[in-house]
Amino acid sequence: MITLHEVSKTYRLGKGSVVNAVCNVSLEVPRGEFLVITGRSGSGKTTLLNLAAGLTQPTQGQVLLGGAEIWRLADREQSALRNRTIGFVFQFPSLMPSLTALENVRLPATFEASGRGNGSAARAAELLELVGLPEKAGSYPRQLSAGQQQRVVVARSLINRPELLLADEPTSDLDEKTEIEIMSLFRDIHLTMGVTIVMVTHTSQLICYGTRAIEMAAGTIRT
Amino acid sequence: MSLLSLTWRNIRGNAFRSWVVFLCALVVAGFALSTTLIMRGAENSLRLALARLGADIVVVPEGSESKVETALLMGTPATVWMPQENMQKISAVPGVAVASPQLYLSTLHDASCCTVPDMFLVAYDPATDFTIQPWLKRRFGNDLKLGEAVGGTHIFVPPGEQNIKLYGYFVSLKGNLEPTGTGLDQSLFFTFDTARDMARISHTRAERALQIMPDSISAVLVKVVPGTKPQDVALGILHAVPGVTPIESPNMFQAYRKQMAGLLKTTLALLTITWALSVVLLGLVFSMAANERRREIGVLRALGARREYVFKSLLAEAVLLALAGGAAGIALGAFTIFLFRNLLISSLGIPFLFPSAAPLLVLVGGGLVVALVSVTTAALVPAYRISHQDPALAMRE
Numbered sequence: 001m002i003t004l005h006e007v008s009k010t011y012r013l014g015k016g017s018v019v020n021a022v023c024n025v026s027l028e029v030p031r032g033e034f035l036v037i038t039g040r041s042g043s044g045k046t047t048l049l050n051l052a053a054g055l056t057q058p059t060q061g062q063v064l065l066g067g068a069e070i071w072r073l074a075d076r077e078q079s080a081l082r083n084r085t086i087g088f089v090f091q092f093p094s095l096m097p098s099l100t101a102l103e104n105v106r107l108p109a110t111f112e113a114s115g116r117g118n119g120s121a122a123r124a125a126e127l128l129e130l131v132g133l134p135e136k137a138g139s140y141p142r143q144l145s146a147g148q149q150q151r152v153v154v155a156r157s158l159i160n161r162p163e164l165l166l167a168d169e170p171t172s173d174l175d176e177k178t179e180i181e182i183m184s185l186f187r188d189i190h191l192t193m194g195v196t197i198v199m200v201t202h203t204s205q206l207i208c209y210g211t212r213a214i215e216m217a218a219g220t221i222r223t
Numbered sequence: 224m225s226l227l228s229l230t231w232r233n234i235r236g237n238a239f240r241s242w243v244v245f246l247c248a249l250v251v252a253g254f255a256l257s258t259t260l261i262m263r264g265a266e267n268s269l270r271l272a273l274a275r276l277g278a279d280i281v282v283v284p285e286g287s288e289s290k291v292e293t294a295l296l297m298g299t300p301a302t303v304w305m306p307q308e309n310m311q312k313i314s315a316v317p318g319v320a321v322a323s324p325q326l327y328l329s330t331l332h333d334a335s336c337c338t339v340p341d342m343f344l345v346a347y348d349p350a351t352d353f354t355i356q357p358w359l360k361r362r363f364g365n366d367l368k369l370g371e372a373v374g375g376t377h378i379f380v381p382p383g384e385q386n387i388k389l390y391g392y393f394v395s396l397k398g399n400l401e402p403t404g405t406g407l408d409q410s411l412f413f414t415f416d417t418a419r420d421m422a423r424i425s426h427t428r429a430e431r432a433l434q435i436m437p438d439s440i441s442a443v444l445v446k447v448v449p450g451t452k453p454q455d456v457a458l459g460i461l462h463a464v465p466g467v468t469p470i471e472s473p474n475m476f477q478a479y480r481k482q483m484a485g486l487l488k489t490t491l492a493l494l495t496i497t498w499a500l501s502v503v504l505l506g507l508v509f510s511m512a513a514n515e516r517r518r519e520i521g522v523l524r525a526l527g528a529r530r531e532y533v534f535k536s537l538l539a540e541a542v543l544l545a546l547a548g549g550a551a552g553i554a555l556g557a558f559t560i561f562l563f564r565n566l567l568i569s570s571l572g573i574p575f576l577f578p579s580a581a582p583l584l585v586l587v588g589g590g591l592v593v594a595l596v597s598v599t600t601a602a603l604v605p606a607y608r609i610s611h612q613d614p615a616l617a618m619r620e
Contacts (some may be wrong), residue, residue: 050615053525055521055613055618056615075529079524079527079530083526083527088525090525092618094522098235098237099232103232107523107526108527110229111527111532156526160527
């Protein structure tokens with residue numbers, strides 16, 4: 001599903017100082033896996049996830065998504081690949097504040113000119129039901145709790161029936177009960193829909209939800 | 224959800240930012256339209272006044288040029304005199320095709336014998352006139368009779384009356400000329416015979432008699448022979464007739480043109496400063512907005528929105544706000560100018576005619592373009608930057 005081959009990412013901070021966020025990492029995520037990446041803050045796990053999604057260009061190395069070398073693609077193809085193949089769940093509130101829950105869920109389906117957006121309202125309603133929020137379809141993000149917002153984000157990540165779900169600290173801002181609910185949702189999605197999941201977390205207790213776990217430290221994979 | 228729909232939601236979603244952009248567009252477009260409207264209105268007015276006179280040269284008594292120009296342009300009455308024999312001398316100058324004398328008179332101020340105080344009266348000679356007569360022929364098929372007059376567009380018979388009373392003499396208003404935005408709109412035109420009859424009657428019926436200097440005229444309007452240069456003829460008049468000043472048509476109203484040129488410079492400078500300040504302010508607003516929405520845009524890119532889509536969406540926001548603000552500014556500017564046009568004429572001391580529909584539409588289009596260009600220019604760089612930023616970087620705090 002994803003192949004990272006000797007990938008590095010260096011950030012320049014000005015005045016000649018650099019940060020090596022990811023150093024020479026190689027990683028293979030096969031289809032159907034639920035990979036949990038753990039590590040302390042600043043260990044490079046979010047950067048690794050962004051590299052895997054094609055959200056940031058590696059300083060060196062190759063990133064292959066579904067067999068396609070992502071940074072060889074033009075912006076149009078790269079965006080289409082992300083849109084079709086990947087669902088995202090971010091750590092921070094990522095819903096568009098001016099759109100309702102239903103419209104937020106539909107949003108990724110409207111970016112492609114393939115006409116998939118046409119039937120997206122019904123699918124979005126189904127997904128809101130899946131995440132347990134059918135009655136919140138017309139609510140705006142400010143009218144939802146943090147847990148509800150994250151459920152809407154999960155619903156949005158599934159709108160285009162992605163093969164891969166990338167989740168960056170999806171439960172960091174949630175209480176324990178909601179964390180369990182969200183993680184159960186991920187497990188269901190993995191098991192029932194067969195979606196490959198790569199999740200970044202600093203909470204080692206969440207390793208149990210995955211089929212494999214790796215730990216990052218100082219920009220490299222430790223285990 | 225279409226790009227336009229998302230754009231509209233974003234506009235509604237950030238009321239403060241949207242209002243700032245809307246108001247900037249309103250100020251730029253409104254100011255651009257208002258100033259252009261004033262300048263175009265004044266220019267148009269001058270052009271129509273010259274066309275109304277229809278003369279290539281206007282000959283006036285030496286030293287009275289500005290008095291006559293003010294009378295014709297602003298409707299401030301002027302009584303100037305020169306010997307009637309000048310008329311024959313001017314007619315004899317080579318290159319003169321037609322010469323027609325005029326008398327410039329005025330109604331009394333605060334007198335019950337005059338319906339309208341301080342009105343500029345123009346008497347013409349029907350035998351030679353080429354200013355009023357052609358219009359009368361076209362409109363009514365005949366000339367003015369004794370006691371009849373035509374007025375500028377603002378002249379009317381007072382309610383409840385059948386005639387206009389001047390020096391106790393009743394003048395029948397036969398019609399109104401088209402507007403010029405100058406003093407001609409507030410002037411009354413009649414024949415020499417009516418003027419003399421009015422002067423005769425005024426001795427018994429007016430509070431003060433109408434004085435027409437014997438064997439005198441106020442001005443001579445000259446048409447030159449086709450193919451002849453008006454400046455050559457004007458030079459000929461200057462040499463042949465002492466005590467007069469021939470003013471060629473293009474040089475008429477020079478004082479006003481200078482005043483307008485000065486006004487134009489000032490308004491252009493103000494317009495440029497306003498435009499530059501607005502573009503800078505808009506640039507700041509868009510940069511701040513782009514910065515504030517970095518994460519949101521990063522998320523859009525992560526979800527599969529192309530750079531082009533994000534760029535278009537940000538520009539569409541700017542364009543919609545520019546169009547709305549521009550339209551509001553234009554409507555407000557045009558309405559204000561229309562409402563206060565008389566105050567404008569008196570305070571700026573320039574003639575003004577509100578443009579008709581077609582030129583107004585061109586100005587409206589121009590105002591919208593100015594607003595659109597200003598806002599789009601200001602939005603272009605921030606929109607390009609943010610849409611081309613690395614999505615992962617955009618999403619980082």
